[in-house]
Amino acid sequence: MKTLVLGATTNKDRYAYKAIHSLVDRSHQVVAIGTKEGMALDVKIETTKIPLSGIDTVTLYLNPKNQQEYYDYIVSLKPRRVVFNPGTENPDFYEILKQNNIEVEIGCILVMLATNQY
Numbered sequence: 523m524k525t526l527v528l529g530a531t532t533n534k535d536r537y538a539y540k541a542i543h544s545l546v547d548r549s550h551q552v553v554a555i556g557t558k559e560g561m562a563l564d565v566k567i568e569t570t571k572i573p574l575s576g577i578d579t580v581t582l583y584l585n586p587k588n589q590q591e592y593y594d595y596i597v598s599l600k601p602r603r604v605v606f607n608p609g610t611e612n613p614d615f616y617e618i619l620k621q622n623n624i625e626v627e628i629g630c631i632l633v634m635l636a637t638n639q640y
C-alpha cells in the first residue's frame with residue numbers, strides 16, 4: 523500500500539515526520555511532498571507535484587487554505603482515500619473528494635497505525 527504524505531518535513535518533532543517514521547516502520551511505501559527538500563529517514567521529500575501512480579492513501583498535514591492548490595493534484599492521483607489529520611479538516615474538500623468517489627477519513631494516521639486500523 524503506497525501512501526503520500528502531503529506536508530512532509532524533516533523536523534523530527536512534527537507529526538508529518540512521525541507519520542513517515544511510523545509508516546516506514548510498518549513497511550508501507552511512502553512518498554512525501556513538502557515545502558523544503560530533504561530526507562525524512564530514507565524518504566526523499568519532493569517540493570513539486572510529481573507524477574505518481576498507485577497511491578492508495580493521501581494523508582494531509584496542511585491546513586485547509588494550503589490544501590487548495592493540491593485539490594486537482596490529489597484528485598488526479600485517484601487515491602482510495604484521503605486522511606484528514608487533526609487541524610486539516612476541510613468540508614469543502616470533502617465534497618470534491620466524494621464527488622470523485624474518493625473516501626474521506628477524518629482521524630489521526632498515527633493512531634490508526636498504532637491500533638492496526640490503517
